[in-house]
Amino acid sequence: MAILVTGGAGYIGSHMVWALLDAGQDVVVVDRLSTGFRWAVAPEARFYLGDIGNADLLGQIFAENEIEAIIHLAASVVVPESVSNPLSYYENNTGNTRILLSAAIKAGIGKLIFSSTAAVYGTPAVAEPVKETAPLLPENPYGQSKVMSELMLRDTAHAHDFRYVALRYFNVAGADLKGRTGQSTDRATHLIKVACEAALGKRPSVTVYGTDYPTPDGTGVRDYIHVADLVEAHMCALEHLRRGGASLVANCGYGQGYSVLEVLDSVAKVSGRPLSVDYASRRAGDAAFVVADATLARELLGWEPRHADLDAIVETAFAWEARLKQDAAHHIAVRAGGL
Structure with a gap:
């Protein structure tokens, strides 16, 4: 039997x-390759080009493949874009999740792992690791679209022979330890990727938004999780469901926060290059401190993260960014007839 990964080119x-x-x-x-890349999909995987909002395509996939479980990663994820274009987020993140769930139930697929987010919590009331029992107070359509999807999962599980694990991601960063894939999105907003691009001269500088937060150095503190550990949490969730485990919602983070300036220091150290830094006022909605309490994932899923070190995360991110720059230079040379 196969595992269906939606958004598997991202x-x-x-x-x-x-x-x-x-x-x-x-x-x-x-x-649908709106932000993903066909080359990023491992060649051994069977690939379908299309939107999960297309019920006919989902029916085709389920008819042509014996699907055991779905890992649902397809989503729009840029917070400012969700504010300026909320209906597209409710369509892609919430409406299309409803279509996927409907098709899965019709096909008799009873296991799903869902990509959720720490944005469901909004701004934590206190500067301490946030638990899954914290109030859900999203401050933008992106976070709200994920809350609505979680509610659909809950209600579907109550009504059908269906179980799920919703993993609430904190700040995902880094790249594949074997160098096979990484964060390749154009105009990405992730701090570590932005800083690595600046270190390589792909951006002129990095902007720090707010230096007056109630944190040790005045900049925002976030919980950065290596993508390899996040993926391992999904593998643990899959085994949990295979064992007959109950539906659950769990945070994915390390419980250790790093400030913006600490991240920039790490990138400068790893790259061996100084960063040009611009300072600006706080952005609306940015919290001072957002760190995960991931006790549930560790205890109920048996998840044991292995890469909880900021420099290690940055090393893989920088190596991938350097490869992207080298590949881009090679392609330019080929087009110019230089190779």
């Missing part, structure tokens, strides 16, 4: 596909 999705294949799983991918 950043996290491409890592997920490689991890499943490494574990000997049969993998099917569906992706």
